[in-house]
Amino acid sequence: MRRPDLGKILSERTVRLAVTGLSQAGKTVFITSLAHNLLSAPANPVVLPIFRARLGGRLLGARIEPVEGRAFPYEKLLQSFAADPPRWPESTTGTSALRIAIRYRPRSLLWGAVAPLSTLRLEIIDYPGEWLLDLPLLEQSFEEWSQAMLSLCREEPRATEARPWLDFLAGRPEATEANARAAAELYTAYLRRCRTEHGLSLLQPGRFLSPGEHWGSALLHFCPLPNSAAPLHALMRERYERYRKEIVERFYADHFRRFDRQVVLVDVLRALNIGPAAFEDARRALASVLRSFRFGRSNILTRLLGGARIDRVLFLATKADHVAPGQYANLRQLLAKMTIEAGLDMRFEGAQAEVGIVAAVRCTEPGIGSYQGKSVGLVKGILEGETTPKVLYAGEVPPAPPPRELWATQRPDFPNFQPPRLDPTPGEGVPQFGLDEALDYLLGDKFA
Ligand SMILES: Nc1nc2c(ncn2[C@@H]2O[C@H](COP(=O)(O)OP(=O)(O)OP(=O)(O)O)[C@@H](O)[C@H]2O)c(=O)[nH]1
Numbered sequence: 051m052r053r054p055d056l057g058k059i060l061s062e063r064t065v066r067l068a069v070t071g072l073s074q075a076g077k078t079v080f081i082t083s084l085a086h087n088l089l090s091a092p093a094n095p096v097v098l099p100i101f102r103a104r105l106g107g108r109l110l111g112a113r114i115e116p117v118e119g120r121a122f123p124y125e126k127l128l129q130s131f132a133a134d135p136p137r138w139p140e141s142t143t144g145t146s147a148l149r150i151a152i153r154y155r156p157r158s159l160l161w162g163a164v165a166p167l168s169t170l171r172l173e174i175i176d177y178p179g180e181w182l183l184d185l186p187l188l189e190q191s192f193e194e195w196s197q198a199m200l201s202l203c204r205e206e207p208r209a210t211e212a213r214p215w216l217d218f219l220a221g222r223p224e225a226t227e228a229n230a231r232a233a234a235e236l237y238t239a240y241l242r243r244c245r246t247e248h249g250l251s252l253l254q255p256g257r258f259l260s261p262g263e264h265w266g267s268a269l270l271h272f273c274p275l276p277n278s279a280a281p282l283h284a285l286m287r288e289r290y291e292r293y294r295k296e297i298v299e300r301f302y303a304d305h306f307r308r309f310d311r312q313v314v315l316v317d318v319l320r321a322l323n324i325g326p327a328a329f330e331d332a333r334r335a336l337a338s339v340l341r342s343f344r345f346g347r348s349n350i351l352t353r354l355l356g357g358a359r360i361d362r363v364l365f366l367a368t369k370a371d372h373v374a375p376g377q378y379a380n381l382r383q384l385l386a387k388m389t390i391e392a393g394l395d396m397r398f399e400g401a402q403a404e405v406g407i408v409a410a411v412r413c414t415e416p417g418i419g420s421y422q423g424k425s426v427g428l429v430k431g432i433l434e435g436e437t438t439p440k441v442l443y444a445g446e447v448p449p450a451p452p453p454r455e456l457w458a459t460q461r462p463d464f465p466n467f468q469p470p471r472l473d474p475t476p477g478e479g480v481p482q483f484g485l486d487e488a489l490d491y492l493l494g495d496k497f498a
């Protein structure tokens with residue numbers, strides 16, 4: 051555990067809050083809304099009331115500060131929400147950071163006398179959950195990893211999508227750089243089709259679809275091989291080793307190690323929407339992502355983190371405004387079932403873990419209506435690409451992963467909504483729910 055520096059606590063300190071989740075889970079939207087609401091809260095009592103209550107009138111102001119390295123494009127994102135019509139952010143790659151200085155008066159009179167103003171520097175780091183999918187690679191040889199990836203390809207839809215890549219390898223290409231690159235490109239194209247056309251998530255190595263600063267690098271020129279007699283074998287095995295050392299290990303040792311608190315965003319509704327195969331795949335991908343928080347279970351993690359660790363993790367089901375309030379408890383319970391093992395392991399190690407739901411940018415209003423003769427919860431909002439609001443019955447969320455048969459009869463449908471138009475000047479904040487509770491859980495104890 052890191053030791054707090056008492057001298058600093060009296061006046062200022064930094065908390066590194068990492069936000070992750072697989073592609074399109076809602077990271078960029080979550081951080082934008084959190085930041086805009088934090089900047090608005092000091093001026094407006096109805097923005098983040100739980101967080102404000104925690105500070106009991108001691109919140110003075112919040113301001114964005116520059117960061118070293120790649121900055122989270124907060125201003126640009128606000129402009130896209132303020133446009134007419136408002137737009138969701140583009141998909142982002144790699145990692146970026148946003149720093150917000152929160153100024154408040156300390157609680158204790160004694161401390162108040164020493165440091166009449168305190169500052170909490172909240173550093174929010176956005177990074178792709180795909181990168182955490184690479185932790186298992188550190189425990190597998192190239193041959194073991196290849197076998198695991200190839201066994202996934204035996205089932206549809208992967209089997210068909212993998213054909214062009216496997217056909218290329220079947221021609222026993224010579225061990226040249228050009229062939230390594232061609233094989234890696236075919237393998238990446240296969241991963242991309244699995245994601246975009248079939249909604250799959252368990253796609254390794256994580257940097258192939260989310261390369262960040264390694265975009266185009268020769269370190270990514272490898273792929274699983276069906277047998278160790280292939281001419282490309284030695285070259286690919288060497289690349290795999292370098293990928294593990296220079297990219298995966300470095301991420302844990304240089305970045306992950308410095309995080310204090312972590313939010314893991316999960317788009318449970320999207321996984322339900324696509325169907326049983328995608329849901330099962332998303333469940334397995336999430337389990338793989340969560341291995342990075344099961345500190346006591348991995349010697350490799352212990353070595354790389356060297357004792358430093360995240361002491362609080364919050365798992366959040368995102369886009370909860372897609373469903374009516376009557377479904378919130380089930381949504382939370384479903385995510386709790388999917389994250390239970392990681393949560394238990396974290397608590398065993400003395401850290402804290404919690405599960406919640408969030409609509410970081412709330413796009414719908416709830417209502418009640420009748421559907422097929424029974425009273426049901428409805429949501430009203432503008433669907434993406436439309437201009438007038440619609441009232442919808444979005445379906446029900448099961449409290450546990452549903453059996454396959456249920457999908458055939460009661461397939462849920464959670465369409466995309468258009469975001470509300472936002473005022474980019476701090477004051478009104480962003481309509482949301484769940485964000486206030488999340489912030490209180492993640493930071494509440496830091497305002498002594
Ligand atoms: N209704 C609703 N939709 C949301 C919300 N948050 C995100 N979305 C939808 O989810 C999409 C993805 O959100 P992002 O924040 O860009 O997701 P991301 O995790 O940053 O995605 P990548 O940058 O691709 O990794 C958005 O374009 C919206 O369509 C929300 O609170 N409510």
Ligand SMILES: [Mg+2]
Binds near residue numbers: 077078079140141143
């Ligand atoms: Mg993003």
